[in-house]
Amino acid sequence: MVNQKSRWKTTLVIVGMLAPALIVALGIVIYPIINTVIKSFQDEATGAFTLANYTYLFTNKLSRAHIWYTIWVTFLTMILAIVISYLLALYLRFSESKAAKVISSLYLLPRFIPVLVAVYALKMIIGDSGLINRLSLLLPEGSPLYDFKPGLLYNAKGIIIANLWFNIPFATMIISAALSGISSSIVESARDVGAGKLRIFFKMILPLSISDVMIAATFVFMSNVSSFTTPYLIGANHPMMLGVYLRKQFSSRNYELAAAVSVLIFLFSSISAIVYIYTNLKEKEWEKD
Amino acid sequence: MKKTLSMALALLLALCCIGFASAEEKQTVTVWTSGSQNVQDLFTALADAYNAQPDAKYTATIQFILSGTGDESLSSRIAAAYQTGQTNTDFDLLADNTSSFQTYVDEAGSEDLFIAYDPEKIPGLDNVTVTPVIMPDKLVPYRCTTVVFAYDSERIPADELPHTWDELTDWIAAHPGRFAYNEPDTGGAGSSFVLSAIYRFIEDESAKTSNDPKWVDESAAGFEWLVNLHPNLYATGGKVLYPNKNQGTLDLLINKEVDIIPAWADQILTNVANGTLPETTSMYQLDDAPLTGSDVSFGIPSIGSNPDGAQDFISFVISPEGQKICLENMKAIPVISSDLIESDEKDLVSQLGNYNFISIGTLWADYLYPIWMEEILPL
Amino acid sequence: MANAKLEIIDMTKLYNNGDGVKNINITVEKGELLTLLGPSGCGKTTILRAIGGFNDIQGGDIRIDGNSIIALPPEKRPTAMVFQSYNLWPHMTVYDNMEFGLKLRKVPKAERKARISEMLEMVKMPGVEKKYPGQMSGGQQQRIAIARSLLLRPEVLLLDEPFSALDAKIRQQMREELRKIQTDLNITVVFVTHDQEEAMALSDRVIVMNKGSIEQCGSPAEIYDRPVSRYVADFIGEMNFLQIKGKTLAVRPEYVKVAPGKGGDLDGYVRTVMMLGHYVEMTMDTDYGIVKTFISEDESRAYHKGDPVAMTFSKQFEY
Numbered sequence: 001m002v003n004q005k006s007r008w009k010t011t012l013v014i015v016g017m018l019a020p021a022l023i024v025a026l027g028i029v030i031y032p033i034i035n036t037v038i039k040s041f042q043d044e045a046t047g048a049f050t051l052a053n054y055t056y057l058f059t060n061k062l063s064r065a066h067i068w069y070t071i072w073v074t075f076l077t078m079i080l081a082i083v084i085s086y087l088l089a090l091y092l093r094f095s096e097s098k099a100a101k102v103i104s105s106l107y108l109l110p111r112f113i114p115v116l117v118a119v120y121a122l123k124m125i126i127g128d129s130g131l132i133n134r135l136s137l138l139l140p141e142g143s144p145l146y147d148f149k150p151g152l153l154y155n156a157k158g159i160i161i162a163n164l165w166f167n168i169p170f171a172t173m174i175i176s177a178a179l180s181g182i183s184s185s186i187v188e189s190a191r192d193v194g195a196g197k198l199r200i201f202f203k204m205i206l207p208l209s210i211s212d213v214m215i216a217a218t219f220v221f222m223s224n225v226s227s228f229t230t231p232y233l234i235g236a237n238h239p240m241m242l243g244v245y246l247r248k249q250f251s252s253r254n255y256e257l258a259a260a261v262s263v264l265i266f267l268f269s270s271i272s273a274i275v276y277i278y279t280n281l282k283e284k285e286w287e288k289d
Numbered sequence: 290m291k292k293t294l295s296m297a298l299a300l301l302l303a304l305c306c307i308g309f310a311s312a313e314e315k316q317t318v319t320v321w322t323s324g325s326q327n328v329q330d331l332f333t334a335l336a337d338a339y340n341a342q343p344d345a346k347y348t349a350t351i352q353f354i355l356s357g358t359g360d361e362s363l364s365s366r367i368a369a370a371y372q373t374g375q376t377n378t379d380f381d382l383l384a385d386n387t388s389s390f391q392t393y394v395d396e397a398g399s400e401d402l403f404i405a406y407d408p409e410k411i412p413g414l415d416n417v418t419v420t421p422v423i424m425p426d427k428l429v430p431y432r433c434t435t436v437v438f439a440y441d442s443e444r445i446p447a448d449e450l451p452h453t454w455d456e457l458t459d460w461i462a463a464h465p466g467r468f469a470y471n472e473p474d475t476g477g478a479g480s481s482f483v484l485s486a487i488y489r490f491i492e493d494e495s496a497k498t499s500n501d502p503k504w505v506d507e508s509a510a511g512f513e514w515l516v517n518l519h520p521n522l523y524a525t526g527g528k529v530l531y532p533n534k535n536q537g538t539l540d541l542l543i544n545k546e547v548d549i550i551p552a553w554a555d556q557i558l559t560n561v562a563n564g565t566l567p568e569t570t571s572m573y574q575l576d577d578a579p580l581t582g583s584d585v586s587f588g589i590p591s592i593g594s595n596p597d598g599a600q601d602f603i604s605f606v607i608s609p610e611g612q613k614i615c616l617e618n619m620k621a622i623p624v625i626s627s628d629l630i631e632s633d634e635k636d637l638v639s640q641l642g643n644y645n646f647i648s649i650g651t652l653w654a655d656y657l658y659p660i661w662m663e664e665i666l667p668l
Numbered sequence: 669m670a671n672a673k674l675e676i677i678d679m680t681k682l683y684n685n686g687d688g689v690k691n692i693n694i695t696v697e698k699g700e701l702l703t704l705l706g707p708s709g710c711g712k713t714t715i716l717r718a719i720g721g722f723n724d725i726q727g728g729d730i731r732i733d734g735n736s737i738i739a740l741p742p743e744k745r746p747t748a749m750v751f752q753s754y755n756l757w758p759h760m761t762v763y764d765n766m767e768f769g770l771k772l773r774k775v776p777k778a779e780r781k782a783r784i785s786e787m788l789e790m791v792k793m794p795g796v797e798k799k800y801p802g803q804m805s806g807g808q809q810q811r812i813a814i815a816r817s818l819l820l821r822p823e824v825l826l827l828d829e830p831f832s833a834l835d836a837k838i839r840q841q842m843r844e845e846l847r848k849i850q851t852d853l854n855i856t857v858v859f860v861t862h863d864q865e866e867a868m869a870l871s872d873r874v875i876v877m878n879k880g881s882i883e884q885c886g887s888p889a890e891i892y893d894r895p896v897s898r899y900v901a902d903f904i905g906e907m908n909f910l911q912i913k914g915k916t917l918a919v920r921p922e923y924v925k926v927a928p929g930k931g932g933d934l935d936g937y938v939r940t941v942m943m944l945g946h947y948v949e950m951t952m953d954t955d956y957g958i959v960k961t962f963i964s965e966d967e968s969r970a971y972h973k974g975d976p977v978a979m980t981f982s983k984q985f986e987y
Contacts, residue, residue, distance in 0.1 A: 062667055128525050129544035151526030158526075185751035186758075188722060189813075191742040192749045193769035193820065203768075207759045237472060237531045238666040248662075251361050251474065252654060286759045286800040 033266075040259035053260035062238070067264070069239035070225060073156050077163040078220045082213060084164065085171035090205075092172075093179040094187075104176075111169045115229045119162050123234060126152045126161070158234045159241070163224055171216040178212030179205070211279050218276035225268045315348045318598030322353055322384040323360035325535060327559060329353045331619040332384075338614055339605050347598035352379075356476075361654070364389075368396035370592050381593040382602060386583040387421045387428060388648030391500060393588075394424075395650045403427040403588040410600040413608050416625040419584045422498060422646055428586035431606045432615045433622035435582025435644040436481035437572040439542060439557045440549040453577045454489060458514075460549075461521045467548040469523035469530070469538050474658055476535035481581040482551040483661060484647050487511030489578040500650035508657060512664055519668050523547050529668070542566065551580055554641050558620035574643055582644025584624065672734075673698040673856040674719070674824050679728030681714055689714050689880045692728070696824070699854040701847070705867040705903075706877035712860045713828055719858060720749045720826050732823050748817035749826040753833050755813035756801040762788075762812055763797035769820045783819055790849060791815045807838040814846065818853070825850075825857045831866070843870055864904050868892065876900050898987040910934075910956040917956075919984040924961040926950070928970055932978030934959070938971050952977050 043050040057063050092104045110118070125131045128149040136148035152158045182205060190200045206213075228243035235241060240248070242265050249258035322332055329351075336349040354360040370378050383393070383403075394400050405426045408414055414429065421428040440450070451457040461468045471479035488497055490510040522529045523541060532538050538550040539557075543565055552572075560566040574580060587606070589599045605611050609629045615621040616632055622642065627635045649657075674696040682688035689711040696702045704712035717723040719730055721742035730738050737745050756765050763784060770780045788794050791811040801809050810830050817825055827846075831839045847870055850857050861867055867874050868888040876883045876891060876899075884891060884900045895901035901918045902909070908924065910917040926932075936954035948968040952959045959979060963971075971977065 062663065065667070129546050149525070153525060154530045155526045155528060183754035185754045188742070189749065189751060189755050190757070190768075191722075192720060192747070193816075194743045194772045195768070196743060199772075204757060232533065236528060238668075248474065251359075252658070253361065253365070284759070286761075286802055 036259045036262050039256055040263045042256050042259075044254065044256045053257050054264075056257065057260055057264060063245075065239040066242060066245045069156075070242040071268075073159060073241065074221055074225045076156075077160050077167065077224050078217055080160065081164055081167040081171050081220050082175075082217050085168050085175050085216065086213065088168070088172050089175040089179050090201075092176055093182075107172055108169045110165050115166070116233075118165055119230055119233045122158075122162055122165070123153060126150050126158070128153065153234045155236050159231050162230045162234060163227065167220045167224065171220055174212055174216040174219070175209065178209040182208050211282075211284070214279040215276055218272045218279070221272040222269045222276075225272070226265045315346065316595055316598055317350050317379075318347045318381045318595045318602055319350050319352055319379040319593075320382045320384060320599075320602060321363065321380055322351070323363060324356055325553075325556070326355065327555065327619050329355065331615060331621070334614050334618045335606055335611060338610070339602060342605075347595065347601055349598075349602050364393045364396050367393060367402070367590060367592070368398070371397045371399075371402050371590070375592055377594040378590075378592045379594060380590045381595045382599040383588045383590055384431070384585060385588070386434075387423065387430065387586045388581075388583045388646065390428060390586065390588055391423060391648050391650035392654075395500060400424060400427075402590060402592075404591045404596065406589060406600055406603070410597065411604045411607070413604050413625075416629060417607055418626060419624045421584060421586050423648065424588070428588050429603050429607065430584035430586045430624045431603070431611070432619075432624060433582060433584045433642070433644075435554050435622070435641055436478050436551050436580040437554045437557070437574060437641065438549055438580065439552045439566075439570060439572050441542070441545075441567060441569055442571045443567070443569040444545075444548050450573075452575060454486075454575055457549075457575060458518070461518060464548065465521040466523050468521070468550070469532060469541050469547045470551050471535060471538045472531040472533055473661060475533045476537070478535045478538065478551045478553055478556075479531070480653065480658070483511075483515065483657070484649075484653070485578060485580045485645060486515055487657065488645070488647055490514075497645070497647045497649070500652050502652065502656060504649075505652065505656045505660075508660065512660060515661070515665055516668070519665060531666075542570075554582075554622070554638070555620040558637050562620070572641070579643050579645050581647045582641075583646060583648075585621075671697045673700070673732065674858065675729075675731045675734075676715070676719070677729045677731070679715070679718065679725055679730065681718055681723055681725045687711075687880065692882065694875065694882075694885075696856055696858060698856055699851075700872045701850055701857040701859060701870060703859045703861060703867040703871040703874045704877060705861060705864060705874050707862055707903075709879070710877040711880040712862075712877050716749075716826050716828055716858060716860045719824065720747050721745045722749075746823040747826055748820050748822035748824075749828065750810070750813050750817050750830045752829045753806075756809055756816070758801050760800075761797065762799050762801070762804075765801070765812065766816045766819055769816065773820070787815045787819050788812075790818075790852075792845065805838075806834050807842060810834065810842065811845070814849070818849070818855070823856065825855055827857065827859045829861050832861070832863070839866070846870065868904070876903060895985065901985060901987070906960065908957070908959045910954070910959070912956050916987045917984055918987065919959075919981045921949075921961045923981055923983040924959060925980045925982065926952075926961055926963065926967075926971075927978045927980075928975060930976055930978050932980045934979045934981070936977050936979065938973050938975045938977055941968055941971055941973070943968075952979065954979075 040053055041049055041051070043052065057067070088103075088107065092100050092107075113121075123130060127133070128151065130150075132150055133148060136145050139146045152161065186204060186208075187200060190204050195203070226243050227241060228247065231241035231244050232247070235244060242261060246258055246261040246265065249255075249261060320332065320336070322328060332351045332353060336351050339345060339349045354363055367380055367383070370380065385393075390403075394402055403424065406429060411429065417430060419430045419433060421430055449460070451460040470482045473480035473483045487508045488511070491504065491507045496504045496507070519529055522531075523546065524530060532541060535553060535556060538547070539552060539560065541547045542550050542552070543560070554572055557566065557570060557572055561568060561570050587599070587603045589596055593599060606615070607625060609625065609631070612623040612625050613630050613632050616623055616630060616638065617634055620634070620637060622638045623630060627639065672695050674694075676692055676694040679692040680688070680690045682690070687709065692711075692715060694702070694715070704715060706712050714723060718725050721737070721740060721744075725738060729736050732746055737747075742749075756762075757768070760768070766784045766787070767780055770783065775783070784797070785794070788796065791814060793808060793811055793815070796804070796808075796812070801812070804812070814827075814830070831842050834842065843866060849855075859867075859870060868891075871888060873885065873887055874891050875885045878899050884896045886894075891900060891904055895904060895918075898909075898916055898918065901907050906921050908919050908921060910919075934954055934956070936952040936959060939951045939953045939958065940949075942949045943965070946965075947962050948965055950961055950963055950968065950971060952961070961979070
């Protein structure tokens with residue numbers, strides 16, 4: 001009897017302690033999400049339920065261009081980031097050189113620079129009147145590279161380059177962690193048995209690290225599909241990334257349409273999140289007891 | 290013992306708070322405005338100077354919204370407050386382009402959103418040489434601003450400079466990639482250019498101050514001109530670019546990537562003054578239709594809580610001292626005779642009075658800009 | 669040497685911090701099990717990895733059957749290595765683990781199956797083909813690792829402290845099994861360990877190493893009965909050390925005979941008497957150090973702490 005009472009009390013105390021955090025989470029996260037979803041189904045003038053916002057998003061020529069653009073730019077960012085990060089992580093793991101040691105302590109630095117600062121820095125270097133262009137002006141007039149304009153900004157290339165700046169360190173970190181969990185003797189015994197480097201990679205290293213690679217990939221996708229700052233600063237006028245499109249709708253006071261775009265971005269992120277959770281939960285056959 | 294001590298301290302704290310609150314305190318007047326960074330700098334300077342006056346009767350606080358951070362929602366907020374019958378809000382004083390006040394009125398649904406000022410409470414009103422085109426009994430202009438064409442006279446000699454819109458069209462065709470205007474939704478210079486381009490084809494002058502949707506049909510000619518202009522504009526990476534924000538085209542001019550841009554006169558003047566633009570930078574208007582400009586006015590919302598304080602602040606800003614701050618801080622065009630202002634910088638702005646006044650309320654956001662987005666952006 | 673399978677000639681491998689081995693000369697005969705014995709950092713693993721191809725050497729040569737192998741990467745050397753742990757690839761079944769190397773050598777499927785079954789029988793683990801390494805104990809995993817290496821019929825089998833991570837009892841078992849397999853197959857083995865008991869039990873010959881150089885090389889009996897240096901004497905088995913007049917006298921406990929009273933080669937007093945199961949360990953204080961000896965339970969009844977003891981040494985070394 002006494003046990004029951006004190007258990008209730010403990011539960012109450014726990015709930016009481018957690019309540020502020022829960023209320024904040026509900027208020028700041030859950031409620032606005034629900035609000036936005038409701039708004040996305042509302043008609044602008046009457047507030048009545050309608051699918052018109054979503055129909056517009058998926059039928060309007062420009063809007064479809066934005067959606068498709070966002071998807072393939074994000075995918076490309078994800079693939080490039082993973083490939084480059086994997087190669088970098090492999091190098092850091094298996095190379096004994098001094099350069100590797102130096103890089104392994106420096107590669108996270110780009111993430112410490114605020115997005116705005118990094119994008120402006122990038123602009124200053126690869127912009128059409130940036131450092132590279134100005135260096136090319138030192139060449140004799142008439143030579144093919146004189147007044148070289150990289151043309152990398154205000155289009156997908158610039159956005160992807162800027163995205164890689166922030167995503168490579170992060171993905172490398174995750175993949176490096178996975179690779180360091182692969183004992184050297186696994187690789188050495190494979191060599192000893194006669195396997196060449198490529199075979200070792202595809203048959204040993206990749207299978208043992210694939211789930212962490214997937215996790216890194218989902219993270220990169222999730223964080224880039226909604227990106228705003230970078231495409232706003234150095235993106236093209238058209239098509240736009242969904243983050244910029246969202247802002248445009250908002251500042252044109254099309255709040256219902258903006259809500260629909262917001263929900264769409266959320267859906268894309270959710271798909272990525274589901275892949276992440278699935279990968280995490282799926283028990284590997286060889287890990288089962 | 291501990292408990293008594295903490296009780297005593299709490300009581301002491303409470304007493305201090307009460308005492309503090311009842312001390313002689315000036316009523317605040319909250320001034321709302323928005324725009325680029327230079328507008329914020331100007332108002333900070335004005336408020337500081339106003340509050341520093343030994344006989345200041347009120348304390349001025351500035352509520353500033355940087356353009357692009359939700360400034361367009363300010364009119365909705367004020368309209369909403371008005372429509373829900375709120376009074377005594379802190380929307381004491383509003384400063385915006387005269388051409389924009391129509392939007393506030395449209396959203397609120399009534400001109401009663403603003404109250405008429407009492408000339409007795411604004412000494413110095415007689416010195417104001419500019420009369421607002423709408424609500425002259427409610428709006429008091431305090432500076433003028435205009436968009437001009439800016440160019441480097443070293444790169445464009447006088448005999449090559451285009452002086453009419455047709456000449457400009459030819460010049461742009463002959464110099465592809467050397468002209469740019471910013472995305473009109475992100476900066477006033479760009480929207481000014483687009484509006485001027487559209488309205489020069491509409492002969493009825495009254496269209497410029499009308500928010501009647503019927504004028505949208507007449508915008509077709511202007512948009513056609515803009516579409517034809519597109520291929521000759523500044524491009525990078527093989528695609529034409531409309532830079533974001535006023536600063537975007539300014540940067541292009543600074544980096545010598547283009548030769549002519551539409552730009553705010555005060556931004557050009559400020560950049561020349563601090564050296565980012567060369568001294569050879571000049572400003573001018575085309576002969577047949579100048580770019581837009583506006584007087585920037587104060588309006589007193591009826592839902593504010595301090596109309597007297599608002600009017601006192603207004604009279605400070607239109608006084609010679611206030612106008613000097615506007616001129617020197619922001620290179621703004623003063624609204625009082627320049628004879629009354631003691632400043633070396635008067636000549637900078639003396640030539641800029643010729644501008645077109647276009648005030649079309651929500652016509653821009655609801656009709657014209659969406660057309661620009663649909664027709665020109667995807668090109 | 670006619671029967672030499674593995675020759676290490678004047679080999680040097682130094683690391684950046686100065687550790688390593690210099691001018692190593694070792695010959696291993698066919699079918700011999702040679703052990704490199706020493707504490708951590710003595711260089712034994714360095715030599716083993718050099719043979720396997722995982723270390724580049726700075727000087728000297730390594731030959732198998734008379735052919736130099738130092739230019740070959742590990743994949744191409746006729747050696748097979750069993751590591752201390754994490755030998756097996758955890759994401760592959762036992763069968764896949766064992767098949768991997770055979771597949772690379774293009775052995776036909778039926779033959780692969782046959783050889784794998786045969787080898788699993790040999791290591792006394794039939795029927796585990798479908799299990800994953802994570803489902804087996806440490807000892808079982810090492811057995812499979814050894815089986816996997818043997819499948820490839822290496823000229824020399826290299827083992828890097830393969831039993832160090834296992835329980836004492838399992839270690840015993842594994843030692844015996846390894847010895848049996850090795851002699852049955854007549855395979856040449858180089859074995860590395862820091863456990864002198866293991867070295868003595870397993871090997872045909874033992875090389876005792878200290879700080880990068882070889883102290884002594886010989887059969888277990890030679891090393892035990894005739895240690896050439898104080899280091900070897902100390903490292904192998906138990907040894908009493910006495911400092912007398914600038915020289916070190918070393919005598920094994922079993923060569924110390926005791927009698928109550930005085931008048932032996934050395935006299936002292938009983939210090940401790942410890943019952944260790946089927947024998948008793950007694951230590952004695954002397955003017956030159958502590959001496960340890962083993963006596964039977966019966967004998968031990970005569971001695972109590974502080975009693976005078978006379979010791980005679982039947983075999984001793986001087987360093």
